[in-house]
Amino acid sequence: MLAAPPQTHSSSSQSNGHLDGHANEILIRLDADILPDGDFGHRVLEVTRAEIRVFDGDKLSTRIPISDLKSARNEPLVSGGRLEVILQSGALIPVVAYSMSVAAQFSEAARGVEQLIEGKPFSINQKTEKTRCEKCKRILPEKDGICPACINRTAALLRVGSYLEPYKAQAAWLAFLSIVTTVINLAPPTIQGALIDRVLEPRRDIGLLWQLIALWFFALAGAVVLQVVSARLTTWLAGQIATDLRAGVYRAVEFLELQFFDKKQVGQITSRITQDTDRVWGFLAEGLPFLLSNLLLVIGVLFLLFQVSWKLALAVMAPIPVVVFVGIYFWDHQSTLFQRVSSRWGRFHTHLNEALTGIRVVKAFAQEDYENQKFTRFNSQLKEAGIVADNYWHTIFGAMSFCTSLGALICWSVGGYFVFTGELTLGSFWRANAYLGLIYGPMQWFAQVNNWFSRAMAGAEKIFEVMDAKPEPYNRSGQKPEISGHVRFQNVRFGYDKSNPVLKNLDFEAKPGDFIGLVGKSGAGKSTTINLICRFYEPDAGALLVDGLDYREMDLQHWRRNIGIVLQEPFLFNGTIADNIAYGKPDASFEEIVAAARAAEAHAFILGKSDGYDSIVGERGGKLSGGERQRISIARAILHDPKILILDEATASVDVETEKQIQQAMKRLVEGRTTFAIAHRLATLRNATRLIVLDKGEIVESGTHAELMDKNGEFAKLVRTQSEINEIIGVTQ
Amino acid sequence: MKIELFHQPATRLCAQIDDEKCVLGVKPVWAAPLSRPKRYLALLDPKGEDIALLFEPERELSSASWQAVQSEIRRRDLTSRIARLQSVREDNGAAYFSVETDRGARDFVATSLSTNAIWFGENRLLLIDTEGNRFEIEDVAALEPRSRALLEGIL
Numbered sequence: 001m002l003a004a005p006p007q008t009h010s011s012s013s014q015s016n017g018h019l020d021g022h023a024n025e026i027l028i029r030l031d032a033d034i035l036p037d038g039d040f041g042h043r044v045l046e047v048t049r050a051e052i053r054v055f056d057g058d059k060l061s062t063r064i065p066i067s068d069l070k071s072a073r074n075e076p077l078v079s080g081g082r083l084e085v086i087l088q089s090g091a092l093i094p095v096v097a098y099s100m101s102v103a104a105q106f107s108e109a110a111r112g113v114e115q116l117i118e119g120k121p122f123s124i125n126q127k128t129e130k131t132r133c134e135k136c137k138r139i140l141p142e143k144d145g146i147c148p149a150c151i152n153r154t155a156a157l158l159r160v161g162s163y164l165e166p167y168k169a170q171a172a173w174l175a176f177l178s179i180v181t182t183v184i185n186l187a188p189p190t191i192q193g194a195l196i197d198r199v200l201e202p203r204r205d206i207g208l209l210w211q212l213i214a215l216w217f218f219a220l221a222g223a224v225v226l227q228v229v230s231a232r233l234t235t236w237l238a239g240q241i242a243t244d245l246r247a248g249v250y251r252a253v254e255f256l257e258l259q260f261f262d263k264k265q266v267g268q269i270t271s272r273i274t275q276d277t278d279r280v281w282g283f284l285a286e287g288l289p290f291l292l293s294n295l296l297l298v299i300g301v302l303f304l305l306f307q308v309s310w311k312l313a314l315a316v317m318a319p320i321p322v323v324v325f326v327g328i329y330f331w332d333h334q335s336t337l338f339q340r341v342s343s344r345w346g347r348f349h350t351h352l353n354e355a356l357t358g359i360r361v362v363k364a365f366a367q368e369d370y371e372n373q374k375f376t377r378f379n380s381q382l383k384e385a386g387i388v389a390d391n392y393w394h395t396i397f398g399a400m401s402f403c404t405s406l407g408a409l410i411c412w413s414v415g416g417y418f419v420f421t422g423e424l425t426l427g428s429f430w431r432a433n434a435y436l437g438l439i440y441g442p443m444q445w446f447a448q449v450n451n452w453f454s455r456a457m458a459g460a461e462k463i464f465e466v467m468d469a470k471p472e473p474y475n476r477s478g479q480k481p482e483i484s485g486h487v488r489f490q491n492v493r494f495g496y497d498k499s500n501p502v503l504k505n506l507d508f509e510a511k512p513g514d515f516i517g518l519v520g521k522s523g524a525g526k527s528t529t530i531n532l533i534c535r536f537y538e539p540d541a542g543a544l545l546v547d548g549l550d551y552r553e554m555d556l557q558h559w560r561r562n563i564g565i566v567l568q569e570p571f572l573f574n575g576t577i578a579d580n581i582a583y584g585k586p587d588a589s590f591e592e593i594v595a596a597a598r599a600a601e602a603h604a605f606i607l608g609k610s611d612g613y614d615s616i617v618g619e620r621g622g623k624l625s626g627g628e629r630q631r632i633s634i635a636r637a638i639l640h641d642p643k644i645l646i647l648d649e650a651t652a653s654v655d656v657e658t659e660k661q662i663q664q665a666m667k668r669l670v671e672g673r674t675t676f677a678i679a680h681r682l683a684t685l686r687n688a689t690r691l692i693v694l695d696k697g698e699i700v701e702s703g704t705h706a707e708l709m710d711k712n713g714e715f716a717k718l719v720r721t722q723s724e725i726n727e728i729i730g731v732t733q
Numbered sequence: 734m735k736i737e738l739f740h741q742p743a744t745r746l747c748a749q750i751d752d753e754k755c756v757l758g759v760k761p762v763w764a765a766p767l768s769r770p771k772r773y774l775a776l777l778d779p780k781g782e783d784i785a786l787l788f789e790p791e792r793e794l795s796s797a798s799w800q801a802v803q804s805e806i807r808r809r810d811l812t813s814r815i816a817r818l819q820s821v822r823e824d825n826g827a828a829y830f831s832v833e834t835d836r837g838a839r840d841f842v843a844t845s846l847s848t849n850a851i852w853f854g855e856n857r858l859l860l861i862d863t864e865g866n867r868f869e870i871e872d873v874a875a876l877e878p879r880s881r882a883l884l885e886g887i888l
Binding site: 038 | 745
């Protein structure tokens with residue numbers, strides 16, 4: 001947990017490294033949660049320009065002058081870490097240990113101390129992620145996420161309700177039908193009471209008997225018809241809202257900044273579109289109608305019961321709180337038991353899937369018995385969980401039924417006594433008894449509706465969290481100029497973490513038609529440069545000019561339409577080969593598709609397939625070989641006809657023969673386009689107009705292949721290293 | 734190979750090997766801490782290179798070396814051993830635990846218990862919270878009845 005600094009400073013402070021009279025200004029103040037003996041506890045780390053201090057409570061336990069330090073580091077431990085410093089003398093001093101809960105902050109702290117030691121500008125990220133709910137202080141399941149316990153359920157419901165706006169008329173009809181259905185459902189007991197009091201007991205007016213029977217029949221038929229209409233309308237409305245929600249969240253996800261995808265796993269995002277919308281749909285389709293219709297019914301029944309006899313009404317209502325209590329109290333545990341069954345089903349399913357998918361390995365190692373033992377264990381665990389959950393369920397259900405029956409018993413005891421003493425007519429007693437039967441059933445489920453509602457609103461909140469996340473700066477009103485392909489990086493600085501720049505002062509230009517090779521070790525900044533060209537991220541400082549215009553002033557989609565990418569692992573969508581080639585130009589004619597495939601050296605292998613251009617490529621292009629996928633992606637780029645082309649290790653994962661064909665296709669592809677290429681095999685960049693050699697985010701060399709070899713600098717060193725590796729591989733093979 | 738382990742200075746574990754070589758800053762690491770606890774102790778040099786693998790360290794090391802190793806392990810492995818569960822509550826797929834451990838009391842939240850509650854054998858359980866902190870129950874059967882009931886209610 002990051003303690004609030006006693007002095008105000010910005011979350012990412014930056015200043016020169018001189019001791020400028022603020023030697024005691026506290027630059028870092030962090031709470032550590034591990035004591036020197038390894039127990040949980042509270043210590044405070046403070047870093048100023050002059051020293052590092054550690055406090056145990058109010059007591060200063062450690063003080064190390066920055067001037068004595070050679071370096072600082074974070075030592076990763078199991079389930080935590082430790083900030084350590086090395087003195088000028090070489091001695092290692094453990095400063096403070098911490099758990100994983102605060103590891104990220106201490107990692108930044110070590111970086112800050114390093115900056116102070118080296119006299120560099122102090123610039124670290126002190127922004128902390130929210131780990132506890134500000135309202136209830138409970139730990140959040142996801143950092144910076146929502147607290148399920150503190151969701152404003154009313155606000156979430158109102159926002160879900162706003163999706164009813166286009167279907168106002170249908171919603172109004174539904175509300176009206178619910179009221180009418182409730183009223184009709186209350187009619188049969190009233191008719192029965194009248195039958196007893198006005199026909200059966202006095203034994204006269206047989207005409208009235210048939211009239212009441214007819215009325216009863218119409219009430220029954222009317223209720224059924226209305227229930228069917230209401231159910232259909234509800235299903236339709238819930239379906240519309242869920243569809244709109246799914247569409248809304250998907251559209252929002254599409255336009256989100258890439259940082260959002262960096263932070264969240266794909267599974268978490270897809271569950272917003274599938275599971276969470278499904279929860280909302282489930283509640284709208286079943287929970288809400290249940291709640292509304294039964295609430296109306298309960299109100300109606302209570303009103304009528306009190307009309308019959310307030311004494312009897314009070315008596316029969318006595319078990320209702322017990323029913324509701326049983327529902328609320330026991331349902332929580334029942335729900336956990338059901339979840340345990342579901343989790344064991346998951347484990348059972350995973351094992352089964354794994355065993356069958358890997359059946360060749362199982363057989364090859366003769367491990368059928370071992371797998372069977374595992375299966376038996378999971379099967380048995382599933383059985384046990386199921387039995388426990390079902391037994392508990394039957395017990396609750398029994399208790400509920402007892403309470404319901406108790407209500408009937410009370411009704412008969414008190415009502416019978418009133419009939420006997422003449423306080424109540426037999427018909428009125430019968431009415432009360434019938435009303436009771438209508439409400440005890442729904443009462444049992446009211447407790448679950450709350451649970452249902454909470455889960456649905458938590459799902460809705462998660463959906464809205466995505467919808468409200470910051471979208472990419474599309475700048476739809478931005479300029480849409482004709483692009484010739486002149487690209488200039490003007491003193492560009494960029495870091496995924498703003499305090500840790502990956503690109504520093506990058507400055508180079510590519511003229512239209514230039515082939516620029518980006519070269520450097522892993523982590524040098526090659527892919528980040530590409531990411532910036534694609535505007536997946538924007539420069540923190542400096543500018544990227546396209547034909548003299550800062551590309552942030554352009555419409556983002558217009559800019560990206562002018563870019564074509566060929567990746568090392570090309571991504572194809574499940575569809576036909578023709579669909580994939582035409583992905584960037586959906587209105588392309590078949591002749592254009594064939595021409596692009598020909599230029600990409602793909603035409604021949606496509607025709608070799610039974611369905612030719614209509615062949616389905618499978619999920620992610622899984623039915624094609626790596627080389628085939630790559631040529632389809634080149635054809636896709638050719639048809640897209642971009643002004644700027646990006647080749648990211650485009651030939652790295654194919655064999656030599658295929659590479660030849662791909663190189664051939666590439667030659668055609670790069671003609672007339674400004675191309676930026678990253679290639680692990682440096683020989684493939686021999687024909688580049690210019691090579692930019694990057695190291696730690698900076699340009700260290702630039703020139704043609706021949707010029708750089710003559711210079712015998714970084715590039716020549718990389719080429720030599722690669723040749724040596726190739727020789728070693730050659731010898732081992 | 735004869736190995737003596739001691740702290741020199743107090744914050745750094747040193748290994749004297751066969752009275753010939755002395756390695757400073759040794760990291761003792763359990764090779765399989767959950768499935769084979771207290772056996773197979775690897776000694777690594779500061780670069781992470783393997784110095785030795787002791788199959789039964791308690792038996793193979795002198796009493797003083799074993800003590801030095803244990804204290805170093807406690808400093809390097811911050812996994813907490815749960816002694817008692819105070820409360821466990823499930824809410825929307827997240828399990829909120831309030832526990833007493835060998836390092837003191839702690840509250841934590843774990844999601845996706847199907848992957849973050851890992852069983853080793855019948856009774857050894859590792860829980861990993863949303864922040865990556867590790868909590869171990871060495872023997873679920875040895876927990877007092879209330880803790881066991883709370884755990885069974887959630888897992």
